[in-house]
Amino acid sequence: MSTETRAYQKCINLACSAEYDCSEVYFKCPACGDLLDVKYNWDKIRVPKKLSDFAKRWATRNNRLDFSGVWRFRELLSFCDDRYKVSVGEGQTLLQQNCGLAQELGMEPSSLFLQYEGLNPSGSFKDNGMTAAFSHAQMVNAAASACASTGNTSASMALYAHSCGLKATVFIGEGKIAFGKLSQSMDFGAHTIQVAGDFDDCMKQVQDVCTELNIYLVNSLNPFRLEGQKTIMLRIIEGLGWQVPDWIIVPGGNLGNSSSFGKAFAELKEIGLIDRVPRLAVINARGANTLTELVNDKGLKWNGGKVDNKIADDYFADLDATGYRPDTIASAIEISRPVNLKKCLRALEVCNGVVLDVTDEEILDAKAQVGKYGLGCEPASAATIAGLKYLLANGTVGKDQRVACVLTGHLLKDPNATVNYHSKMAREFSNPPVQVENDLAKIIALMK
Secondary structure: OOOOOOEEEEEOOOOOOOEEEOOOOOOOOOOOOOOEEEEEOHHHOOOOOOHHHHHHHHHHOOOHHHHOOOHHHHHHHOOOOHHHOOOOOOOOOEEEEOHHHHHHOOOOHHHEEEEEHHHOOOOEOHHHHHHHHHHHHHHOOOOEEEEEEOOHHHHHHHHHHHHOOOEEEEEEEOOOOOHHHHHHHHHOOOEEEEEOOOHHHHHHHHHHHHHHHOOEEOOOOOHHHHHHHOHHHHHHHHHOOOOOOOEEEEEOOOOHHHHHHHHHHHHHHHOOOOOOOOEEEEEEEHHHOHHHHHHHHOOOOOHHHOOOHHHHHHHHHHHHHHOOOOOOOOHHHOOOOOOOHHHHHHHHHHOOOEEEEEOHHHHHHHHHHHHHOOOOEOHHHHHHHHHHHHHHHOOOOOOOOOEEEEEOEEHHHOHHHHHHHHHHOOOOOOOOOOOOOOOHHHHHHHHO
């Protein structure tokens, strides 16, 4: 490998550690089949001396890359030249200090922050990753893209594929996608294939299809996609006046976010831009709690890279034998075979992380609470608040610690879940409509 190379790909399997140039397109290590990382030769990159130096780019937001909340931090994901970088204005997101919700949860009012990724162009955090993946796709002259999706990935991929002229094909499971998300990929021109199975089945099929037809895969197996998702953490730090929070809380699912967050903090610490790493909590839905069972019940760990693969292999063999299928209202995290499992284990080690799961009812209650205090979100996003309640109750998170919860998607991604909760479920935070006759006096009486 040339000493001039700024970035390269490397297998995370310590027994393999094969390296590849960034011009090569793989979603698994060709030598051993394990996951790949994007690695950097930091001495070849002009990294700012302090994180606050990135703030200078707010003054040059007429430059499309400085406007992007991903490429504003481009030195920290320096795997391709600027001429390849794709942007549709991603990363203009909000870190909201939510004093009202904090007080309701029994926290110090100033301690809770909600990172609202629903403000991205396609309405979810996925745009952070897609801008990076499609920039790499441009670099390698890809002609077509594909993904398996529970919804958000397909919407984002279709948007970015359209922006740079690539064909886009979406694989979705039968009856396993919210219409708010499916409508986006249809509108953006993607070819949608509905497979008789769930997301895990689609994930297997799309990998085989991409290999057979030489199509660019944009699921989070793609290491370049995760590079873009690192910037969610950079924007949180930016929103906190360039300070690191005590806790990051994120939904589980395919574990791309948690994996990228751990990588971000490890790199920032390595190059001296932060002096400490926050703790990480990954919250799963109880109906899709693979990570919880593997980590908490079976003791699976990163272990410095020496992962006991047999624990995971035996677990997934049991899922196959019993015909298990995940089932949760939080469709974005309805995944039982997360492809980034190993990278998430690494992130948990880097960030001294914890894992837990919450019920659908707890997710929907938390979603209603988030909405009551000013930010609507899709169900999976609210898993963070549902998990935070447990972490506060058992003392894992201190009431005065600074906590940033990632809200991954917009309220309108799954409006049916919201309407059903408020109109049909009669839960603690339900806010149902009230019927009244077409009579002025009776309407006024209801409003007093």
